[in-house]
Amino acid sequence: MKKNQKAGNLPTDVLLSMYEQALLIRNVEIQLGADFKNGKLPGPVHLYIGQEAIAVGICQHLSDSDWIASTHRGHGHFIAKGGNIKKLLAEVYGRNDGICHGFGGSMHVADFSKGIIGANGIVAGGIGISAGAALAAQLDNDGNVAIAFFGDGAANQGVLCEALNISSLWKLPLILVCENNGFSEFSPSSTVTAGSIVDRANPYKVPGILVDGNDTIDVWQAGNIAIERARSGGGPTLIEARTYRHRGHVEAEYSFLSEEYQSESEVEKWKERDPLPLLKQQLLNEGISENQLNELSTAVLTDIKEAVDFADKSPWPEKSQATKFMFK
């Protein structure tokens, strides 16, 4: 009932758009998980399944002129910010028509024309970069913002403190979005993270918001507050979105890890709070028909099939290109 009331503040088309994005992310990741299992992917993939509410709830507020920097688990952010899934899949397949022509792969998908500075293979690598993009946005003075998506693992890198300090001092239009999915790679957070991540904002006089990272509407509302504050010159915000990673750190781990660190019962428990059915229920409560949602789902699957075909047909990059792009 409470959720229904909250949904009442949001236009239905916004809810639908977020649901569509979340469905797209979920199914692209399912596709890539299967592709990895079938030996189709040349490199590792880190799937975003279970965390979709965060990317869509935040990116719903953004336009192409806003910046995001992301993580090794970055397909979801790429899609939510408007990245093309054909080019995403072609990139992860290592093909010439990939968004980075096969030079980056899964951990480096980026599209600067959409404000996507990119996924990043270095844990916390995107924090400093997005602070720099926020500095550029502040100097441009057009009301644009920069978002740093990072995980709870990255929250233990010193650069978070440095970014909180400098963005608070300079009132940078920066939103630090920590996706606390319970794991630092293969280590449960409780074994590597002290205290509360959102509270790390307090000593820097940065507002901190703790949200249910599986509730898209909750995330949207936190994003709304933080992004509006940043756009109007009010400076940074740290959002901690508590969520859960349904899959492992990296798909390859199912073939090499000998010891269990993520119990099946825990995964099952969190699946009961899967962000997609939750958002679907909120849409049904808003009076959207089951039929309409099913049609959306079918359309998403068709788009993904087309994207897979596109990526499959794309040629491998020419070997002669390997030294291209180092310098302009």
Add this chain to the structure above:
Amino acid sequence: MTKKRMIHAINEALFEEMERDEKVILFGEDVGISLFGDTKGLLKKFGPNRVRNTPISETVMTGMAVGAAAAGYRVVCHLMFGNFIYTGFDAIANQAAKLRYMTGGQITLPIVFMAVFGGGKSSAAQHSDSMHPQLMNLGGIKVVTPGSPYDAKGLLKSAVRDDNPVVFLQAGGRGGQNGEVPDEEYIIELGQAIELNNGDDITIVAIGSMVQPAIRATKELSEMNIKVDLIDPRSLVPLDKNKIFSSVRKTGKIIIVDEAKDMCSAASHIAALCVDECFEYLKAPIKRVTVPDVAMPYSPPLEKALIPNHEQIIKSAMSIINDSYKSK
């Protein structure tokens, strides 16, 4: 022409480039007060938006340089001492050096990381490294090491206009060095070595702080009727190999003087290139005058014992002149 100290030539270059292009911004620790004098007056002239004192936070500073450059600015990130490159190294090595390449050439990254490098001022081991070899090995970073005020100004202006990340390393002990600087505007293209003396007997390549002792050695060798072809590469990435090769083809003998530790130094790289390209012209072993593979000590006699001087250069030259090495 007017006689100027190197640090003033650098200061002029920054003034001129910030005046010329309002997209040029500069930040770093204490750049307002300017420890070395190279950023003196910039804050007053260009204001606190474009010239910013930062906290002592190299990790976020180098990251911000990448983010702000990706978002359209020309960034000068002042890192004070070259050793502090190490504390900000992730964003230099993992981000700046690779982001254009990884994203399939989507962006340019116009960044200058400035710092002083090398020993000679009793600053001890953590303020005296010559880290250009590490930077040369990154692949995506240009490395500039001016040997005179004239070169420092012209190269820095070029570095600021370059669309790639450049590390501009000024020899720490040479800031006060005087030299003629043109009154009219000029730039020096990166990747063009300069011949400081023309001679047929032996080639000396001297890098950064080693240019002055090499000039002195050249004069003293000349008095002994040994004519030196003295070359300052001025930038190590890109490296003007052809100027070095054509000199070696003329003299058949080469000494490379480099304040880096010997192992994998710029000197050893240049030596290897000369073996590849000029083997049949070499009349004597290639000599490297470098620093032993130890940290820089504090006390003046200890420091003097390690940093190459004109006497070592002369001794090294004599060892391969007149085929004397053959009698060993």
